[in-house]
Amino acid sequence: MNVLVTGGAGFIGSNFLRHVLEARPSWRLVNLDALTYAGNLRNLDGLPETERERLRFVKGDVRDAALLSSLFAAERFGAVVHFAAESHVDRSILGPEVFVETNVLGTFRLLEAARQGWEGAGRPEGFRFLHVSTDEVYGSLGPEGAFTESTPYDPSSPYSASKAASDHFVRAYERTYGLPALVTNCSNNYGPFQFPEKLIPLMILNIAEGKPLPVYGDGQNVRDWLFVLDHCEALLAVLEAGVPGQTYNVGGGAERENLALVHLLCDLVDARLQRPAGESRGLIRFVADRPGHDRRYAIDSAKIRRELGWQPRHTFEQALSRTVEWYLEHREWVEEVRSGRYREWMERNYGARG
Numbered sequence: 391m392n393v394l395v396t397g398g399a400g401f402i403g404s405n406f407l408r409h410v411l412e413a414r415p416s417w418r419l420v421n422l423d424a425l426t427y428a429g430n431l432r433n434l435d436g437l438p439e440t441e442r443e444r445l446r447f448v449k450g451d452v453r454d455a456a457l458l459s460s461l462f463a464a465e466r467f468g469a470v471v472h473f474a475a476e477s478h479v480d481r482s483i484l485g486p487e488v489f490v491e492t493n494v495l496g497t498f499r500l501l502e503a504a505r506q507g508w509e510g511a512g513r514p515e516g517f518r519f520l521h522v523s524t525d526e527v528y529g530s531l532g533p534e535g536a537f538t539e540s541t542p543y544d545p546s547s548p549y550s551a552s553k554a555a556s557d558h559f560v561r562a563y564e565r566t567y568g569l570p571a572l573v574t575n576c577s578n579n580y581g582p583f584q585f586p587e588k589l590i591p592l593m594i595l596n597i598a599e600g601k602p603l604p605v606y607g608d609g610q611n612v613r614d615w616l617f618v619l620d621h622c623e624a625l626l627a628v629l630e631a632g633v634p635g636q637t638y639n640v641g642g643g644a645e646r647e648n649l650a651l652v653h654l655l656c657d658l659v660d661a662r663l664q665r666p667a668g669e670s671r672g673l674i675r676f677v678a679d680r681p682g683h684d685r686r687y688a689i690d691s692a693k694i695r696r697e698l699g700w701q702p703r704h705t706f707e708q709a710l711s712r713t714v715e716w717y718l719e720h721r722e723w724v725e726e727v728r729s730g731r732y733r734e735w736m737e738r739n740y741g742a743r744g
């Protein structure tokens with residue numbers, strides 16, 4: 391099996407590559423990534439030789455139709471797992487255009503390549519296209535209920551609108567052209583290698599460094615948190631056993647208010663750094679709310695549990711402690727991604743490849 395993974399140098403994509411290289415020793419993986427600010431090949435550093443030799447990196451853009459077409463013709467992919475995206479809501483508010491470019495146009499170009507990029511040889515038997523999407527496409531919930539696969543789309547941010555548009559294209563290609571496509575809509579992920587602009591790594595690092603902790607609005611917004619490895623296992627289950635044309639919601643069943651989560655992170659970091667209990671909570675600053683800020687997300691993942699036998703294997707408290715530990719132990723990685731210094735490392739190690 392030869393699999394194209396887009397965005398494999400980002401947070402979830404790199405965790406997925408690590409997971410699949412280990413869990414599926416006969417698979418070859420091609421990681422197509424443009425290495426934007428969020429992509430870092432250091433996220434794949436330290437792989438055992440037996441795994442590294444089954445991973446090819448191609449530096450390139452999912453919008454590049456000619457590159458996609460040559461890759462599809464040469465590699466004869468048995469599957470595509472599409473992570474590449476602009477992924478941060480706050481950035482989408484400041485500059486929405488690149489979200490349309492990457493998330494909508496990039497997905498469209500990839501779908502086109504999967505539809506007709508095989509140069510006459512035809513699509514391999516059993517081919518599958520897995521589109522990795524978000525629960526944010528469903529909009530905001532009140533205090534009760536959870537998103538199911540049939541909840542109407544109602545995106546609030548340019549990010550979620552661009553992901554919603556890409557989801558619609560994927561489903562349209564399945565219905566119109568018979569492309570064997572599957573969609574997953576997942577809740578907020580956390581874990582190693584997440585770019586430190588997202589809530590959990592940002593807070594861990596600011597707490598450790600004694601910096602202010604910016605909590606948007608009243609801090610009562612709720613997110614449903616999922617450990618990234620549980621998401622990776624769900625994606626592999628959908629890729630292998632999901633039914634083309636179907637959508638699967640993936641959630642952690644771990645709803646937390648932002649303020650309660652920040653309190654917990656303060657306590658975990660304080661304990662780890664042997665500071666007096668409660669000290670870092672004083673760093674919390676309530677700041678202006680994010681425009682269009684969704685109040686609550688919650689996922690009903692009954693379908694993937696029932697049909698594919700998936701369930702999260704990590705508890706929130708254990709995985710969050712593990713995540714805190716990881717960020718405190720990987721300060722060099724943090725400094726590199728913050729400064730962009732990893733690019734020099736990347737040029738040295740991968741400059742001639744791809």
Ligand code: NAD
Nearest residue numbers: 397399400401402424425426428429451452474475523579
């Ligand atoms: P990320 O921002 O950490 O990584 C995105 C990756 O895509 C980076 O490596 C980047 O270099 C690459 N990329 C960006 N534009 C590209 C382009 N034009 N061509 C090729 N590569 C490009 O994102 P993430 O958090 O790992 O999210 C991955 C996917 O999962 C996204 O599609 C996102 O919408 C979805 N998702 C994320 C979450 C979450 O909590 N992070 C939850 C649900 C779904």
Ligand code: TYD
Nearest residue numbers: 479578587588589590604605606611613648
């Ligand atoms: P984020 O990690 O950006 O994920 P998303 O917006 O995709 O859910 O934010 C998670 C929650 O934390 C969201 O309700 C916004 C809030 N938040 C803050 O309160 N302060 C921050 O500095 C950030 C980045 C997010």
